[in-house]
Amino acid sequence: MITTGVAVIGFGTVGAGVVRLLLEDGARLAEATGCRLVLKYVCDIDLKRKRSVAVPPELLTDNVERVLADKGVGVAVETVGGTTFAVDLMKRLLAARKDVVTANKAALAKCGAALFAAARAAGRSISFEASVAAGIPIIRAIRDGLLANRISAITGILNGTCNYILTQMSCTGALYEDALAEAQAKGYAEADPALDVGGEDARHKLAILAGLGFGANINLEDVYVEGIAGLQPADIAYGAQVGYVLKLLAIGRCAGGAMSLRVHPTFVPAGSPLATVSGVNNAVLVTGHAVGDTFYVGPGAGEMPTASSIVADLVDAAMGRARVTFESIAWLAGRARALSVLPMSDIRTRYYLRFDVLDKPGVLGSIAGALGRHDISVASVLQHEPARPDSVPLVITTHRAREGNVAHALDEIRRLPIVNGPAVRIRMLAGNGEGEE
Ligand code: HSE
Numbered sequence: 001m002i003t004t005g006v007a008v009i010g011f012g013t014v015g016a017g018v019v020r021l022l023l024e025d026g027a028r029l030a031e032a033t034g035c036r037l038v039l040k041y042v043c044d045i046d047l048k049r050k051r052s053v054a055v056p057p058e059l060l061t062d063n064v065e066r067v068l069a070d071k072g073v074g075v076a077v078e079t080v081g082g083t084t085f086a087v088d089l090m091k092r093l094l095a096a097r098k099d100v101v102t103a104n105k106a107a108l109a110k111c112g113a114a115l116f117a118a119a120r121a122a123g124r125s126i127s128f129e130a131s132v133a134a135g136i137p138i139i140r141a142i143r144d145g146l147l148a149n150r151i152s153a154i155t156g157i158l159n160g161t162c163n164y165i166l167t168q169m170s171c172t173g174a175l176y177e178d179a180l181a182e183a184q185a186k187g188y189a190e191a192d193p194a195l196d197v198g199g200e201d202a203r204h205k206l207a208i209l210a211g212l213g214f215g216a217n218i219n220l221e222d223v224y225v226e227g228i229a230g231l232q233p234a235d236i237a238y239g240a241q242v243g244y245v246l247k248l249l250a251i252g253r254c255a256g257g258a259m260s261l262r263v264h265p266t267f268v269p270a271g272s273p274l275a276t277v278s279g280v281n282n283a284v285l286v287t288g289h290a291v292g293d294t295f296y297v298g299p300g301a302g303e304m305p306t307a308s309s310i311v312a313d314l315v316d317a318a319m320g321r322a323r324v325t326f327e328s329i330a331w332l333a334g335r336a337r338a339l340s341v342l343p344m345s346d347i348r349t350r351y352y353l354r355f356d357v358l359d360k361p362g363v364l365g366s367i368a369g370a371l372g373r374h375d376i377s378v379a380s381v382l383q384h385e386p387a388r389p390d391s392v393p394l395v396i397t398t399h400r401a402r403e404g405n406v407a408h409a410l411d412e413i414r415r416l417p418i419v420n421g422p423a424v425r426i427r428m429l430a431g432n433g434e435g436e437e
Contacts, residue, residue, distance in 0.1 A: 003036040004318035005072040010079035011044035017307030020053040075317040078102040094122040099317035103130035109204035125322035127313035132205040133282040135305025136298040149288025151213040154252040158205040160280035160301030161196035162248040167278045188301040199227035206250035214254040215337045222341040226264035245275040260342040267428040345404030350428035356420040359389040374409035376401040
């Protein structure tokens, strides 16, 4: 039996889940894996707050130096979060010759290369299964299970809060604000929910998945981001009428030495696997040249799903497997591929466009003409009998078009006297890879 001392640093929601699993399932885990994880410290600056799990008082400390100095701690869990103290702490833990397990996607997306270098320098490992899609073992799937593949596409629903909000808006007609308040009450949202609804959280996760899947160091600035705040129920309803469901997608593509990386609201075909993923669940569609399409779905946020991935990483680290993996995966070992990033204006995808127009002869022709002049082909048109002749919603979906051309066409259309204000533009997905570049 391998026995390893474990410290959990950061006793918040996720830290408490890890502690609960270690205390309540430790014996079963030891039996199942041959590895006994001995919880030695639960460290937090605030030890007074009520937690969901009771911890023997002798394990509690507010002094992280005790953890750093204790040679009996082989693996430390970082569940502090943030990119300042937590990054410094992880480097210090590695230098103190402890393997690190983290769920900190912001730290990995912003400082991953430096953290991996610190781990290599110390001869230790960083494991981060819980950083993306919480309970879904997507890091293992891409890193180990799909190792034989050249990965060309990663398409994910990577933020549970946004998926919860969009599901509530689609299914119950809930207002955006009410659905967000519910997600916060259930503990899905980040401390600052702007990270969720602004798309930043999904952006961090896409940077990690694309880094691992495409083997390149991702500069976060190269990942385009657009969040869900401001989406209108009317567009969700019109999208449904033409057979689409609205999701916040994280999309990574890699072909011919170039990547495209983006997070934005996206209409997906109603029958497709991604469309069926509801509530706080996450899902990832990964395409490899040998395997084809693979699809992973499960809880993407919350205390116990995140703890589930962290404890799996703890076992890997304690068994010494994490260090072997760390040395053998080129991206983690410091041998990243040099790939370029396609500018957003050059991506080609499908578009949902909603114009507020006057109900007059020639309106449809003027708009279709402007789209045609910019090489944009119309796929469908939806207009209902007008309630008011000065304000009629006209919904157009397009075939695949260049983003830069769509921007120019919308600019031209906005200046037409028959149009009230700017159009709503939401990108569409025709399928994984199909209709996308
Ligand atoms: N706030 C995140 C989400 C959970 O809603 O998906 C942790 O990543």
